[in-house]
Amino acid sequence: MWIHESAKRARRLKDEYKLNDVSVVIKDRLPEDIDVEFVFKYINARIPFHLTKNIEVVYIGKFPEMVERDINAYFENDAIYVTNEQEDEMDMIEDIVHEISHAVEHYNQEFIYGKGAIQREFMAKRKRLSSLLSQKFDVPDTFNHDFEYDRTIDDFLYRDVGYDALNQICVNIFPSGYAATSISEYWAKGFEELFIGDRDALRQICPALHKTMIMLIRELENETD
Secondary structure, X not given: OHHHHHHHHHHHHOOEEEEOOEEEEEOOOOOOOOOHHHHHHHHHOOOOHHHOOOOOEEEEEOOHHHHHHOOOEEEEOOEEEEXXXXXXXXXXXXXXXXXXXXXXXXXXXXXXXXXXXXXXXXXXXXXXXXXXXXXXXXXXXXXXXXXXXXXXXXXXXXXXXXXXXXXXXXXXXXXXXXXXXXXXXXXXXXXXXXXXXXXXXXXXXOHHHHHHHHHHXXXXXXHHX
């Protein structure tokens, strides 16, 4: 028992890990019950190297941007920033995989959105969701037309509807309530489902998104061969 606890303590004190070949630097201490080594072993076993090639470093800690924007993680200037305030390992895994998706999106915009298939699928889903929400809420005018991030839409879904209710309403429409926020978050939540969620459900519910992801992954893999 003592040996086991000492090993866990040693891992927590370690300040650098690896996301594939990417350095992970822990700036601020994580909760005692978070096994960081497990987190990165889990992700490394599921996310291939060619999807993290444009990420230079992952930082874990407290950052002003998170406080200002009320977020847990973000991708900026080829770095992923993740809060050290995590509820459990899966919470941390989801944050990191979500930001990996945004890194992939950032460097492959034309491939992902160039043909418009994902935009059309996303807006069709938005219209279905709008029809359901309008029975109880005043849906913003831009909801059925604007697929980019819009603060008014974000506030409406988060504050007026609430994600607990939204997740229930979005069943069989979006991968999650948050995926309805914008086209970028639709991509990101789909990416999560593909690698750490329900891949079969993603293929059935979001066929254009799923198809584009599979094609892009193959394309990037071929580029590294």
